[in-house]
Amino acid sequence: MWAKPKFLKHMILLAFIPLVLSIGMAPAMSFGNIFGSPKKQMDDGVPNEDVLCRVGFDLMLRPTGTVACVKPTSADILIGLGWETLAEDSPMLAELMVEEKTIEIDGLTVSYKEGGSTDSPTILLLHGFPTSSHMFRNLIPALEDEFHLVAPDYIGYGKSSMPSVDEFEYTFDNQADIVDKFTEELGLTEYSIYVMDYGAPVGFRLFDEHPERIQAIIVQNGNAYEEGLETFWDDWKTWWNDKTPENEKKLH
Structure with a gap:
């Protein structure tokens, strides 16, 4: 911690x-x-x-x-x-x-920063590791005239609750679930996501669960993992390692 x-x-x-x-x-x-x-x-x-x-x-x-x-x-x-x-x-x-607030999700306190009018397009700012919403402290004032910005601290980060590993399993699935419920509590039905580092696997899960809610995805050095790629890239990997005409045909 x-x-x-x-x-x-x-x-x-x-x-x-x-x-x-x-x-x-x-x-x-x-x-x-x-x-x-x-x-x-x-x-x-x-x-x-x-x-x-x-x-x-x-x-x-x-x-x-x-x-x-x-x-x-x-x-x-x-x-x-x-x-x-x-x-x-x-x-x-x-x-x-920058205004700082808290909200209770599943018995846990989620701290978040918020700026801008709720009538403006919303951008959900998802931080990386080992940071928190603190990384957006200067970005929020710079954009709040045109956007509604919301930056939560994941569980175990920033000023959010820090339960033990016996009380909370620190996985991307669970972090994304908390953020998903967080957006619903705030009534965010349409928003863009800005993802950085660990924010990518959290944000991508939100998109996978609610593609109709995500208006845009902004990626800054986002993480992606082979576990999520399944078999889609197999033919590409083969071609990258052996660029023959036969392997290239499999890509089309």
Whole structure:
């Protein structure tokens, strides 16, 4: 299993604070002030969730200099802070603008990123190994004006559930089954698929199961396996190894 890199979120946010200060968007603020405030607020009866969020470094400085407790994937809050335009030119902020959601499939949590209007053509983004939907963090903001983009984390990847091998058999069939049910839960009846690496055997299974739903297939370094080729390529393999007129006739 791959450890979830939760520390990256904090590193990004902490690194961003001095950037904000350096361009004069907010006055300097010490960590003593940040940590002092939640203690007083807890005594004043502020909900624990809000206090824990503040001391958990989920912090961003508003242009006015006040502190906001935000979820890094909350586009609405970032827009409210007035950073939508800045995000267009900053890969780091563009990533923060991507909305992150979860859904339950067969008792498992599937995490996914989503961007764009549901009225636009949908592209299902299927990641490879050993990555996650994180690999599409910059692609989604770049395309969301014209497309509805959905990027799930497979089971055992990203922020989705990570059951043991005794609880879940990690096969392409099972991963494709979860993704198939995921698309149905989201009501995706027509969509294109963008497949990369392991995404290919997952996406190809979706196409095999529901060819009427798949509008286009975009392949980037997709994996294919001999087990799925059966006997179709036998005559081609013979010709590749022995290019005689007789073997070539078998191809037509």
